[in-house]
Amino acid sequence: MRVGPLCGVLVGVLVVGVVVGELPPPDASYKILMLLPISSKSHRNVFIPVAEALAERGHKIVMMSNTAKPMNHPNIHEFDHGVPDFNEDNINMFEARKQKFGGLGTLNTILPAVARKLYKRPEVMKLYNRRKEFDVIIIDHMFNEVAYPFLHEMPFITLVTGGMDHRHSAVLGNVLNPSYAPNFLTDFPAPLSMWHRFINTLGHIGLAFYWRNWVTVPLVQKEITAQFPDLPPLLDIERNLSLALINTHFTISKTMPVLPSEVEVGTMHCRPAQPLPQDLETWISGAGPEGVIYFSLGSVAKGSSMPTEYRDAFIEAFRRLPHRVIWKYEGELKGVSDNVLIQKWLPQQDILAHNKVKVFITHGGLLSLQESIYHATPLLSIPIFGDQPKNALFVKNKGLGDMLVWEELTADALVNTLTEITTNPQYTRNMESVSRPLRDQLTTPKERAVYWTEYVIRHKGAPQLKCPAAELSWVEFLMLDVLAVLLVVLHITIYILYRILRAISAKIFGHQKVKSKRE
Numbered sequence: 001m002r003v004g005p006l007c008g009v010l011v012g013v014l015v016v017g018v019v020v021g022e023l024p025p026p027d028a029s030y031k032i033l034m035l036l037p038i039s040s041k042s043h044r045n046v047f048i049p050v051a052e053a054l055a056e057r058g059h060k061i062v063m064m065s066n067t068a069k070p071m072n073h074p075n076i077h078e079f080d081h082g083v084p085d086f087n088e089d090n091i092n093m094f095e096a097r098k099q100k101f102g103g104l105g106t107l108n109t110i111l112p113a114v115a116r117k118l119y120k121r122p123e124v125m126k127l128y129n130r131r132k133e134f135d136v137i138i139i140d141h142m143f144n145e146v147a148y149p150f151l152h153e154m155p156f157i158t159l160v161t162g163g164m165d166h167r168h169s170a171v172l173g174n175v176l177n178p179s180y181a182p183n184f185l186t187d188f189p190a191p192l193s194m195w196h197r198f199i200n201t202l203g204h205i206g207l208a209f210y211w212r213n214w215v216t217v218p219l220v221q222k223e224i225t226a227q228f229p230d231l232p233p234l235l236d237i238e239r240n241l242s243l244a245l246i247n248t249h250f251t252i253s254k255t256m257p258v259l260p261s262e263v264e265v266g267t268m269h270c271r272p273a274q275p276l277p278q279d280l281e282t283w284i285s286g287a288g289p290e291g292v293i294y295f296s297l298g299s300v301a302k303g304s305s306m307p308t309e310y311r312d313a314f315i316e317a318f319r320r321l322p323h324r325v326i327w328k329y330e331g332e333l334k335g336v337s338d339n340v341l342i343q344k345w346l347p348q349q350d351i352l353a354h355n356k357v358k359v360f361i362t363h364g365g366l367l368s369l370q371e372s373i374y375h376a377t378p379l380l381s382i383p384i385f386g387d388q389p390k391n392a393l394f395v396k397n398k399g400l401g402d403m404l405v406w407e408e409l410t411a412d413a414l415v416n417t418l419t420e421i422t423t424n425p426q427y428t429r430n431m432e433s434v435s436r437p438l439r440d441q442l443t444t445p446k447e448r449a450v451y452w453t454e455y456v457i458r459h460k461g462a463p464q465l466k467c468p469a470a471e472l473s474w475v476e477f478l479m480l481d482v483l484a485v486l487l488v489v490l491h492i493t494i495y496i497l498y499r500i501l502r503a504i505s506a507k508i509f510g511h512q513k514v515k516s517k518r519e
């Protein structure tokens with residue numbers, strides 16, 4: 001079964017330590033600006049471990065976000081820019097799910113609105129005017145083009161919160177091949193069939209061009225140009241990117257080629273278990289041999305926004321199951337059976353680490369996925385939107401659990417799937433075979449995040465990391481010009497050969513013809 005508690009703590013401290021202990025002390029205390037003006041709570045949750053680790057090193061962090069919360073570190077100052085347009089609390093994820101691409105289209109109204117209002121806020125403009133005081137900027141890679149004016153003539157790093165994103169990788173010169181690389185939304189089982197490669201190619205091109213060239217960024221660009229007429233185009237500013245910290249690791253995603261400037265830092269927030277509050281500990285350890293089911297839809301999808309028929313299916317399934325259930329739910333729930341414990345907030349990692357907890361019912365957000373693999377707890381994924389279907393597919397294909405689809409959710413399906421996951425030991429074995437190599441790393445993800453951030457500062461943007469591919473146009477990168485020349489040469493060669501053969505045949509056969517006529 002799982003690594004024993006003491007051993008787990010030791011491994012945790014030695015291998016995936018919480019502290020950034022192995023690095024020599026920094027040259028100086030740096031000033032670091034973090035920009036996540038358009039971010040969900042889960043994106044912010046990826047920034048926090050980086051901010052804390054850098055603050056621990058004595059650096060001073062300023063964070064501009066739209067989801068600011070009190071931070072208890074003297075070296076971190078986070079402020080909310082106050083533009084209200086992007087607020088995930090106003091989005092019902094179960095509604096967004098019904099729209100194409102999970103409602104990404106609404107961003108075409110939200111982002112230009114934020115771009116229009118952001119720089120009118122005095123506190124934002126004050127920060128903008130003193131941005132050159134900072135040694136480096138770290139920006140959320142997704143949805144945040146509105147903040148690119150800050151990056152002009154500054155060294156900057158992106159935090160790729162959603163894991164590898166083919167559009168973003170291409171900016172650094174690492175163009176991922178759609179024959180095997182997923183895009184940030186969808187994936188197919190490997191090896192991809194001809195049809196899947198066809199769809200995937202269109203997906204790679206379509207998503208990148210729709211966002212960057214045809215619709216979204218041009219709308220933001222218009223608003224920015226109106227306020228900063230002398231600024232180069234946003235996507236030109238982006239090309240000066242020094243480094244990407246990517247929230248993934250090859251053990252817990254499809255393995256992708258990366259450049260030296262693409263550093264995998266996934267599972268930074270994962271940590272060894274801490275003792276549970278007494279009531280939870282008693283509830284969990286008091287469960288029968290069947291163990292405990294843990295159910296949470298994360299920070300974004302409120303349980304209370306769940307359509308009634310789904311909620312009833314869960315209540316009914318939990319009544320029929322012999323397990324104890326811990327359900328993260330905001331608000332009152334009527335008709336739940338005695339084996340169900342409901343709480344608003346729960347210490348998720350400490351629950352997942354408990355060896356009585358047999359399965360985690362999740363929406364399949366990336367951070368939840370990372371935590372359950374880190375703590376080796378099998379999953380039942382019921383993805384809602386965004387990258388969650390892709391994560392659920394990963395769980396299913398790797399045998400780390402199973403997945404269900406909301407539209408086909410019934411109490412029977414839940415009972416059957418949960419019984420299978422909690423009684424078949426293969427799921428835990430598969431989890432452990434992924435979890436163990438995940439913990440087997442030379443440096444911790446936090447150490448890498450800190451080291452490479454300081455590296456970019458020390459080497460003034462670290463131009464030595466730049467891959468020459470990043471400087472090429474698409475025609476040059478795909479060698480369309482070279483192919484065109486080769487095609488012309490081939491045609492000319494064939495044409496010349498043809499003329500020569502014709503001339504020769506005319507000589508031989510033409511002569512014969514004349515001859516035969518005469519005879």
Ligand SMILES: *[C@@H]1O[C@H](CO)[C@@H](O)[C@H](O)[C@H]1NC(C)=O
Nearest residue numbers: 151152153154155240460461
């Ligand atoms: C590109 O980045 C370097 C440092 O990383 C900075 O000095 C330079 O001004 C930047 N150029 C532009 C156009 O932003």
